[in-house]
Amino acid sequence: MDRSPSASSSRADGAPLRGRIARLWRHPLLAPLNDGAAWERAAQLLRADFSLTEVRATVVGVEQHLPDLTSLWLRPNRRFRGFLPGQHLALTLNVDGARQSRCFSLSQAPRADGLLRLTIKRQPQGVVSAAAHALKVGQTVGLSQAQGRFAARPGDQPLLLISAGSGVTPMIAIVQGLVVKQPQRSLTLIHCGNSSSGIACADELNDLARQWPGLELILHDSACSGRLNPAQIAAYVPDWQQREALACGPSAFMAMVEQRYAGRLAQLQQERFGFVAAPVDPDAPQHKVRFGDPEQVFTAAAGQSLLNAAIAAGLQPRHGCGKGICRSCQCRKRSGSVRNLLTNAISGNGEELIQLCISTPLSALDLDPQPQGTNR
Amino acid sequence: MNCKTRLDPASLDALAHDLDQLRLAINSQVGERDARHICRVRGTAQAAAISGRGLLMFGFGPVSWVLGVLSLATAKIVENMEVGHNVMHGQYDWMNDPTLNSQSYEWDIVCDGDHWRHSHNVQHHDHTNIVGKDHDYGYGMLRLTESQRWSPWNLLQPLWYLLLAINFQWGVAIHDIKIGRYLKRRMGKEEFRQRMRPFLRKAGRQLFKDYVLFPALAFWQWPRVLLGNLLANLIRNLWTNAIIFCGHFTTDAHTYSREEVRNESRGQWYLRQIQGSSNLEGGRWFHLLSGHLSHQIEHHLFPDLPAPRYAEIAPQVREICARYGIHYNTGSFWKQYWGVLLRMARHSLPTRPRLAAQGS
Numbered sequence: 001m002d003r004s005p006s007a008s009s010s011r012a013d014g015a016p017l018r019g020r021i022a023r024l025w026r027h028p029l030l031a032p033l034n035d036g037a038a039w040e041r042a043a044q045l046l047r048a049d050f051s052l053t054e055v056r057a058t059v060v061g062v063e064q065h066l067p068d069l070t071s072l073w074l075r076p077n078r079r080f081r082g083f084l085p086g087q088h089l090a091l092t093l094n095v096d097g098a099r100q101s102r103c104f105s106l107s108q109a110p111r112a113d114g115l116l117r118l119t120i121k122r123q124p125q126g127v128v129s130a131a132a133h134a135l136k137v138g139q140t141v142g143l144s145q146a147q148g149r150f151a152a153r154p155g156d157q158p159l160l161l162i163s164a165g166s167g168v169t170p171m172i173a174i175v176q177g178l179v180v181k182q183p184q185r186s187l188t189l190i191h192c193g194n195s196s197s198g199i200a201c202a203d204e205l206n207d208l209a210r211q212w213p214g215l216e217l218i219l220h221d222s223a224c225s226g227r228l229n230p231a232q233i234a235a236y237v238p239d240w241q242q243r244e245a246l247a248c249g250p251s252a253f254m255a256m257v258e259q260r261y262a263g264r265l266a267q268l269q270q271e272r273f274g275f276v277a278a279p280v281d282p283d284a285p286q287h288k289v290r291f292g293d294p295e296q297v298f299t300a301a302a303g304q305s306l307l308n309a310a311i312a313a314g315l316q317p318r319h320g321c322g323k324g325i326c327r328s329c330q331c332r333k334r335s336g337s338v339r340n341l342l343t344n345a346i347s348g349n350g351e352e353l354i355q356l357c358i359s360t361p362l363s364a365l366d367l368d369p370q371p372q373g374t375n376r
Numbered sequence: 377m378n379c380k381t382r383l384d385p386a387s388l389d390a391l392a393h394d395l396d397q398l399r400l401a402i403n404s405q406v407g408e409r410d411a412r413h414i415c416r417v418r419g420t421a422q423a424a425a426i427s428g429r430g431l432l433m434f435g436f437g438p439v440s441w442v443l444g445v446l447s448l449a450t451a452k453i454v455e456n457m458e459v460g461h462n463v464m465h466g467q468y469d470w471m472n473d474p475t476l477n478s479q480s481y482e483w484d485i486v487c488d489g490d491h492w493r494h495s496h497n498v499q500h501h502d503h504t505n506i507v508g509k510d511h512d513y514g515y516g517m518l519r520l521t522e523s524q525r526w527s528p529w530n531l532l533q534p535l536w537y538l539l540l541a542i543n544f545q546w547g548v549a550i551h552d553i554k555i556g557r558y559l560k561r562r563m564g565k566e567e568f569r570q571r572m573r574p575f576l577r578k579a580g581r582q583l584f585k586d587y588v589l590f591p592a593l594a595f596w597q598w599p600r601v602l603l604g605n606l607l608a609n610l611i612r613n614l615w616t617n618a619i620i621f622c623g624h625f626t627t628d629a630h631t632y633s634r635e636e637v638r639n640e641s642r643g644q645w646y647l648r649q650i651q652g653s654s655n656l657e658g659g660r661w662f663h664l665l666s667g668h669l670s671h672q673i674e675h676h677l678f679p680d681l682p683a684p685r686y687a688e689i690a691p692q693v694r695e696i697c698a699r700y701g702i703h704y705n706t707g708s709f710w711k712q713y714w715g716v717l718l719r720m721a722r723h724s725l726p727t728r729p730r731l732a733a734q735g736s
Contacts, residue, residue: 029584032484037475038422097411099472320498323645325679327466327478328498343400353469 048140055079055143059135060115066198068122069166070133071107073115076143083116083146085109085177086170086246086271091118092142093131099142101351102128105248105271106146107169107201109176116143119201121166150246150271152178157244158186160237162257164228164249165193168200170271171248172208179212188216188237192253195223228253230260245269280337280349280363287336287361291315292369300361305341307356317356317369324358331356336365378628378703380651387700388643394696395646399678402689406470410682414468414476417664418459425451425484432604433594445604449611450665455484456616457667458683464493466680486545486582488574491552501679505624505652506632513624513631515540515547516556519723521631526726533724534717544613544620549575615665618713619656623672626654627715628705649676650697655690655706662709663687673704 025034032038040051049056057080061073083089088105108117123129135141150170152159159178163171168191178187193199202219209217218236220228234240241264247257248271261268281287286301291310300309307329310317320328324342330353337349338359346362347354354367383391428448431440460483462468468476475481482489495511503509507523514520518537519530529536540547553571557563563571586605591598630651637648656662656670663670671686674693681689697704707715 028581029589031581031585032425033589041419042422094408094411096407097409098407098470320494321502323502325501326493326497327469327680328493330466330469330479343396343403345400352472 049075049077051077051079053079055145057116057141057143059137059139059141062135062137063117065119065201065204069119069198069200070122071117071119072132072135072141073117074141074143075115080114080116080143081145083110084151085173086151087146087148088150088170088271089118089146090144091120091128091132092144093128093135095127095131100128100131101142101144102126103147105170105173107172109173109180119166119169119172121200148271150248150269152246153244156182156185158239158242159188160240160243160245161187161189162228162233162245162247162249163189163191164253166200167247167249167253167271168205169248171246172201172204174246175208175212175215179208179215183212183214185214186216186243187214188218188243190218190220190228190233190236192220192222192228192249195221228256230256233257233260241267243267246271248272282339282362287364289361289365289367291317291331291367302362303341303360305357306338306354306359306361306365306367310356319357322357324355327355329356330354332368332370334366334368337362338365378705380630381647381700381702383643383647383700385641385643388641388647390643391696391700392641392643392646394699395677395693398689398692398696399681402678402681402685406682406685410468410684411471413682413684414459414463414471417454418476421451421454421459424448424454428608429590429601432601433590433597441600441604445607445611448604448608449615452484452608452612453615453665454667456612457619457669458664459483460485461496461667461669462683464489465497467682469680484582485548486575486579487549487551488578491549491574495552497679501676504649504676505630506634506637506648508634511551511554515551518720520625520719521723522727522729523631523633524723526723530724530726533720537720541614541617542610544617545609546579549579618709619666619669621716622654622656622709622712623669624652624654625716625719626705626707626712627719628703629654646677647702649673650693650702650704652676653705654712655704656709656712657706658709673706 024030027034036052040053043050049058055076057074057076059072060075063071063073065071083106085106088103090101090103092099092101094100104118104120106116107119108115118132120129120132122133152174161171161174171189171191175187175189178185189205191199191202191205193202199219199221205217205219209215220232220236222228225232237243240260245257245261245268247254247268249257251272254270254272257268257270258265282302284302286299289298289300289306289309290296291298292315296313296315298310298313298315300306307317307319307322317331318328320326332351333347333354334351335349338347338354339345339362340347341358341360347359349363424447428444428446428451431444431447435441435444460481463476463481464478464483466478469478479493480489483492500510500512505513507513507521514524517540518533519526553568553575554563555568558568586609587602590605591601594601632648632652637644640648650673653672653676655673656666658666658670668683668686669675671683671690674681674686674690675683677693678686678689694704
C-alpha cells in the first residue's frame with residue numbers, strides 16, 4: 001500500500017523517542033502494569049478485534065461460491081498495513097481451543113472501505129479450512145500482515161494468468177487491480193475448473209470480462225475438454241511466449257505449467273499454497289532432521305528418539321527427564337511428521353510443539369529449538 | 377500405615393498399559409473446554425488482583441483493607457496454583473498461545489520460572505519421593521521418614537516447619553540454587569553465583585512490585601498497601617505450603633531408596649507416582665484453589681494433562697488401583713494435613729526403620 005513520503009519521514013524522526021518510551025514501558029520493574037497482553041485481553045472483552053500489536057479482523061460477510069468454496073469478508077483493525085493484489089496472509093483461527101494458522105490469498109483488490117476478502121476451499125481433512133467455513137458474521141479472527149511478491153511486474157508487457165480451482169483467488173485480485181491501474185495492458189486469464197463440481201468464481205470472472213473488454217477470459221472446463229495440457233495453453237494463447245506469466249493452482253497443475261515453460265522459467269511466476277511437506281515414510285530406516293538456526297542437520301533412525309539422535313550427532317539440545325514428563329526438550333516442529341513413542345500417536349505434518357525425547361521421525365523434519373517459534 | 381504394594385513384572389506392564397490407555401482416551405477429549413477454562417481462570421485471577429490492589433490502594437477503612445487482602449491473596453493463589461504451576465507443566469501448550477506456553481511463562485512469586493521448571497518439572501516429577509534424589513522430599517530441612525539421617529537439628533523440626541510455611545515462596549525460590557551443596561563446598565563459587573543470579577533478579581522484581589511500586593502509587597496510603605501485600609503473600613504462602621505438603625508427606629505416602637528404583641520400568645514408575653502421592657477431598661472451589669493438586673495422584677501420573685481433567689479420571693484411576701491392590705491415598709484436608717504434622721513430629725525424634733517384614 002502506498003504511504004506518503006512525509007508520513008514515513010515523520011515516523012523516522014519520532015522513532016528514537018518512541019523507542020525510548022517503549023523500552024521504558026517494557027521495563028521489567030513496571031510489571032504487572034506493563035503486561036500488554038493482559039490489558040489487550042481486557043480490552044477485547046469490550047471490542048473483540050482490538051489489539052495494539054496484532055492484526056485482528058471481524059467477519060462482516062460470508063459468501064458461498066460452491067459447496068466447498070466460501071469467501072469471508074473481513075474488516076481488519078488498524079494494525080493492518082494494507083496489501084498488493086496477489087499477496088496472501090495467514091488466517092489464525094481457534095480450532096477446538098488451539099490456535100491454528102494457514103495462508104490464504106486475498107481474492108479482492110484493495111478497496112476504499114478497507115474490507116478484505118479471503119476465498120477458502122474446504123480441504124478434505126483440513127481442520128482449519130473446516131473451521132473457516134463454519135465462521136459466522138460477527139466473529140473475530142487473527143490475521144498476519146500481507147506477504148508474498150506474487151504480482152504482475154510493472155511495465156507494459158502483455159500478461160497471461162493461468163489458474164486452476166481455488167488458485168483463481170489471487171488472480172481475481174490481480175485482474176481487478178490491473179484493470180483499474182493499467183486498463184490498456186493486454187491481459188489474458190485461463191482458468192480451469194470442472195463444471196460437474198462447479199468452476200470456482202466463474203460468474204465473477206464473467207462479470208469482470210463483461211465490464212472490462214480488455215480482459216480476455218478463457219474458462220477451461222475439464223469436464224468436457226479434459227485436463228488442461230501444455231499444448232492447449234499454446235492453442236488458447238498463440239503469443240504466450242511474448243507474455244509474462246503468473247500461475248496458481250494445485251501441485252499437479254503447477255507441474256503441467258512448468259512443463260510448458262521449461263527453459264523459459266524466468267518468464268513465469270508461481271504461487272503455491274502452503275509448503276510441500278516431506279512425504280511420510282514409516283518404512284525408511286532413517287530420516288533427515290534439520291534443526292535450529294544456524295541450521296544443523298542430523299539423521300535419526302526409525303524408532304529412535306529425536307533427543308538421542310541429536311545427542312549422538314554431537315548436538316546439545318536443551319533437555320531434562322528424557323521420559324516425556326518435563327517438557328524441557330520441547331521444540332517447534334515446522335514441518336514433517338513424528339510418532340509419539342509413549343502413545344504411538346502420529347502427528348500431522350504441519351507446525352506444532354513436540355517433545356524431542358518421546359518423538360521419533362516418520363518423515364524428514366524441520367525443527368526450531370525455540371518452543372515459541374520465531375514468529376512471536 | 378499402609379504397606380507398600382509391590383507387583384510382579386507382568387502386572388506392572390498391565391498397569392502401565394491400563395494407565396496409558398486411560399491417558400489416550402482422555403487426551404483425545406482435550407480441547408475447547410480446557411482452553412476456555414484456563415482463559416477464564418486467568419482472567420478471574422487478574423480481575424481479583426486488580427480489585428484487590430485497587431481496594432488496598434484507594435479504599436478507606438478496615439473493611440476495604442480486609443477485602444483487598446483476601447482478593448489479592450486469592451488472585452496470587454489461583455495464579456500460582458491453577459494457572460502458573462499447570463501452565464508451566466505444559467498442560468496448555470497445545471493451544472499454541474504464546475502467553476500460555478510452558479517454557480516462557482513467568483509467575484507471580486519470587487521463584488524464577490526456569491528454576492522451577494528444573495527443580496519441579498524435571499527433578500521432583502521424575503524422582504518423586506526417592507530419598508536423596510527428590511529434593512522436594514523434606515526440602516533439605518525436614519526429616520519425614522526413617523531412611524533420612526537424623527541429627528539433633530531435627531528436634532526443633534516443628535519450628536523449622538513453621539518458618540518454612542510462613543516463608544514458603546522463599547523456600548521454593550532458593551530450592552534450585554542448592555545452597556547446601558555450596559556450603560558443603562561441593563559447588564564452586566562461580567557456579568553458585570550463576571545459580572544465584574536468576575533468583576536475585578526475580579526476587580528483586582517481586583519485592584519492588586509488592587513493596588515499592590504499588591505502595592508508592594498509593595501515595596499517603598502506602599502503609600496499608602505495603603501491609604496488605606505482605607499479608608496477602610503470607611496467606612498465599614501458608615495455603616500453598618499446606619496443599620503441597622499434603623501431596624507427598626501424608627501418613628500413607630511411601631518413600632523409595634535409590635536402590636529400589638534402579639532400572640525402573642514404566643510400570644514401576646507409575647506405581648511409585650501413585651504410592652508417593654496423596655489426594656485431598658473437597659468441593660469444586662477447593663480443587664480450583666489447590667490448582668487441582670488435590671488430585672496429586674492423577675497429576676503425578678499425567679503431569680501435562682489439563683488439570684480439571686484430573687477430577688474426571690479420578691474414579692477410573694481409583695478403579696485401576698483397586699484392581700491391582702494399590703492403596704489409593706485420599707482423605708479430607710484436615711485428616712491428611714494432621715497426618716503430615718504427626719509424621720513430622722514423629723520423625724523429629726531418631727526413629728528407626730521398622731521391621732523389615734513390614735516393609736516388604
